[in-house]
Amino acid sequence: MASLPERFEKWFAAKGWRLRAHQAEMLDAAQEGADALLIAPTGAGKTLAGFLPSLVALAARPREGLHTLYVSPLKALGTDIARNLQIPVAEMGLSVSIETRSGDTPANRRARQKEMAPNILLTTPESLLLLLSQENSGVYFKGLACVVVDEIHALAGTKRGDQLALCLSRLRALSATRIVGLSATVAHPEAMRRFVGPEARLVQAKEGAAPEITLALPETEIPWSGHMGLKSAELVLRKIAQAKMSIVFVNTRAQAELLFAEIWRHNEENLPIAIHHGSLDIAQRRKVEAAMAEGKLRGVIATSSLDLGIDWGGVDQVLQIGAPKGVSRLLQRLGRANHRLDEPSRAVLVPANRFEVLECEAAMAGVAEAALDGDPPRPGGLDVLAQHVLGMACAGKFHPDDLYREVVSAAPYEDLSRPDFDAVLGFVEDGGYALAAYERYRKLFRDSEGFVYPANAKVVQQFRMNIGTIVEAPLIKIRLLGRRGGGFGAALGEVEEYFVNQLVPGDSFMFAGRVLKFIRLRENAAEVVEAPGKEPKVPAYAGARLPLTTNLAARVRAMLHDPGCWGAFPEQVRDWLALQRRRSRLPGPNGLLVETFPRAGRWFMVVYAFEGRNAHQTLGLLLTKRMERAGFAPIGFVASDYVLAIWSAYRPEKIEQLFHEDLLGDDLEEWMETSSLLRRAFRQVAVIAGLIPRQLPGVEKNRRQVTVNSDLIYDVLRRHQPDHILLRATRADAAHGLIDLSRIAALLARAKGRITHMALSRVSPLAVPVLLEIGREHVQGEAEELLLAEAQALIAEAGEDENVHGNFIHGPKGQNMLFDHT
Structure with missing residues (x-):
């Protein structure tokens, strides 16, 4: 096993450190020129393990030019790592230059980096593709020895990950570089190892101290519904006051704004508490990050903008407001507290409603078992490939045979057929059959030997202005x-x-x-x-809700069905579940529970699917179409992460037929073709693939212009070239992300022959939370009072003859504890 050079040995000794086994294994892999994936818990020296071989090599043989490239999903993470790397370099007197490069890097520094690269460059996938598209990229990366991909789990399986994988395949073609992947939470290690390289070594560090996770609940009533956690603001403030520094994680930017305001409303001691999310100006975020690093804050309300491996040192407590939606996500977040391997991280979960209590308990059990979750990486996107093909042409001519071999060496594209590659290349070349007549879509041309070039300088300029796979709303x-x-x-x-x-x-x-x-x-x-005003609005952001993972949903179903697990639940939740068991049934780990009951002149059908909000919304659309054909006259539906409720004019019958697996056949096809879903997905695909540039020299298109252009092209392609490569990419995206098709298919398969239909005379206790969601989106003033009265009646009806009326409705001082929502 490798040992450290004397200079490094002394530095480790001065710090009171010793070389850990996984760090030595990473040195061994570097000496043998092998790719490696390191999975190590927070505080195990993971980042140092990734960079140590590069520092050792540069100390032994100082040189000019780029030696190591570091890629991370977050610009802030690269900045933090660069700052931390400077410490050993300075303390050991190493002649190693370190710089960062991102969209925030000043133009003069970027220009200097192109001419004189640092030894270690820290960047993002988008900036890497921009560098690779330069005409001198072959010279720039010729001496590259190592690429370190940090938080690799956050990239693999995403479009940014597809982009990065293609860039890595190009870097391998330009230099004898090796790839290193780093992560603390990898649910599918074999798939992640292949992402790094087909022969990559898997290095796993020993587990650190088990985290300390506790549940914090309101002192009075646990809300029945809602997801903002605002009722717990005073509780959260007390927790912040009891710790040195806390990160309070929430799941959406709107929730961050609301909770921050509510906490400050109660912050009579003026504890220094800040807010951090991706929509804030970068100067505002940097100010908060600097204050955290200097220990000037007691708390920060944050979204996933602080999820990943930034070491804030002084953070000794993490609070998660609302359910975490996944075991891996919870582990990632609690790793922000106490960056020391042998000491436990402290986390407090603050569920916003009763179902979230169940989810939090399931997540805690998952953490105890180290049962990481998340979907395995999916095949690479064809729209991302189209962007990459054009980028490689901008760097210099290529032959399609060579580029195809390069592309299929990237793990997400290893099964890409040559006809599909040629179809993507053809699209980039002239737009494809249906668009080839239009000059604006001709971006490439071929010479007599088959080599491919960009059509003109304007194509190159336009490509570099529109790099990226993150398509946000304007x-x-x-x-x-x-x-x-x-x-x-x-x-x-x-x-x-x-x-x-x-x-x-x-x-x-x-x-x-x-x-x-x-x-x-x-x-x-x-x-x-x-200027404070009454009832201020709160910006919402597209796609802001985090999805509930399949594994965590299965855990919740299993715990619900087994009273032996209920001992961990608070008394209010145990009573709620016991009442449900008397009134109806409890959902189980297998099969599907469906309840029907009349209420207020309508018939309700409540489906306990536990497949996440996206899947439930799609299922609701498909079921209402089928119910309409059957004559039940559906009126509407509402979906949560756990339950789907549909209300109709007539009593639903033959429930098993409604959930037949052919629901994903003609019904799905008809709905997808007539809904706006595919058009919305096509806009994203068209922008990524370069069909519709968002930015042109001196011009930025607004959302309406992009929408009109993409809708016109979508109609043309559907009519004249329905097998167009972008339409195929669109359907793949819609099936995976927008409608969660695989989860609906799994639900229907699970339900086949195992549907439990409970025909009830009134609403069940477990159905109350989802029915409380009906009509709640935009209510204020008198409408809110009417809604409260309706909610009180609903809960009273669910608990009829059970003496639950009073305590289940109001908290202290007349507070409404029915739902936690704004």
Whole structure:
């Protein structure tokens, strides 16, 4: 096993450290030129293990030019790692240059890096593709010895991961580089190892101290419904006060804004608490990160913007508000507390409703068993491949045979057929059969020997302006003016365009932890002033909800069905489940429970599927179409992560036929073709593939322009070339992400021949939370009071003859404890 050079041995000794076994294995792999995937818990020196071979090599043979490339999903993570790397370099007196490169890097520094590369460059997948598309990329990367991919689990299986895998295959073609993957949470190690390389070594560190996870519940009533966790703001504030520094994780940006405001409303001691999420201006985020690093904050309310491996040192507690939605995600988040392998991380889970209590208990059991979850990586996207093909042409001519061999060496594309590759290349070349007549879609040409070139310099410029696989809704900057509405003002961040379009001058909304009044929209900025208003709106963001993992959903079903597991639940939840068992049945690990009952002149059908909100929404659309044909006159449906409820004019019958597996046949095809879902997916695919550029020199298209253009092209392709490569990519994306087709298929297979239909005379206790969601989205004032009265009646009906009326409705001081929602 490898040993450290004397200079490094002394440095380790001065720190009181010793070389860990997995760090020595990574040195061995480097000396043998082998790729490696390191899976190590937080605090195990994972990042140092990834960089140690590079530092040792550069110490032994100092050199100019790029030696090691570091790629991470977050710009902030690269900045943090660069800062931490400078410490051993300075303390050992190594002649090693280290720099970062991202979209935030000043143009003059990027230009200098192109001419004189540092020894170690830390970057993102998008910036890497931009570098590889340069004409001098072959020279720039010729001496590259190592690529370190950090938090590899967050990239593999995503479009950014597809992009990175293709870039890695190009780097291997340019230099004798080896690939290193790093992660603390890998659910599918063999698939991840192949992502690193077909012969990559799997290095696993020993487990650290088991985390300490506790559940924090309201002192009074646990809400029946809702997901914001605002009722627990005072509880969360007390937890923050008891620790040195806490990260309070939430699942959406809107939730971050609301919870931050609610916590500050109770923060009479003025504890320094900040907010951090991806829509805030980068200067605002950097200010918060700097304050964290300096130990000036007691708490930060954050989304996944702080999920990944940044070491904040002083953080000794993590709070998760709302259910974590996955065991791996919970482990990743609790790893932000206490970066020491031999000491436990402390985490507090704060469920927002009764179903979330069950999910939190299931997640804690999953952590105890180290049962990591998440979907295995899927095949690479054809739209991402189209972007890569054009990028490689921008770097210099290529022959299709050579590029095909390079592409299929990337794990996500290892099964890509040559006809599919040629179809993608043909699309990039001229748009395909249906679009070839239009000059604007001709981006490549071939010479007499079959080599491929970009059509002109404009194509190259346009490609470099539109690199990336993250297609966000168009964003509007938020600019804070002086109190009188004058001056240029400070940038606070960005919100989605559709939200700003809903505002009229004088409207108030919540952003960056402030209540702002909208003054006007000027060019690409919403100008605002600080002015508290009544009932401020909260920006919502497309796709913000985190999906419930399949494994965690299965755990919840199993715990529900087994009263032996109920001992961990609070008394209110145990009573709720016991009442459900008396009134109806409990969902089980296998099969499917469906309840029907009349209420308020309608018939309700409640499906306990536990397959996540996306799958339930799709299932609701398909079932209502089938119920309509059967004459049940469906009126509407509502879906949560756990339950689907449909209400209709007539009593649903022949329940087994409604859930027949042919639901995913003609019904699905008809719905997908007539809904706007495929059009929405096509817009994303078209932008990534370069068919519709978002940015042109001097121009940025707005959302309406992109939508109109993509809809016109979508109709043309469907009519004239239905097998077009982008239509195939669109359907694959829709099936995987937007409608969760595989989970619906698994549900129908599980239910076949095992549906338990409970025909009830009234609502069941377990159905109450999802029925409380009906009509709750946009209610204020008197409408909210009417909704509260209806909710009280609903709970009373579910507990009829069980003496549950009073305690199940109100908390102290008249607080409404029915649901936790704004």
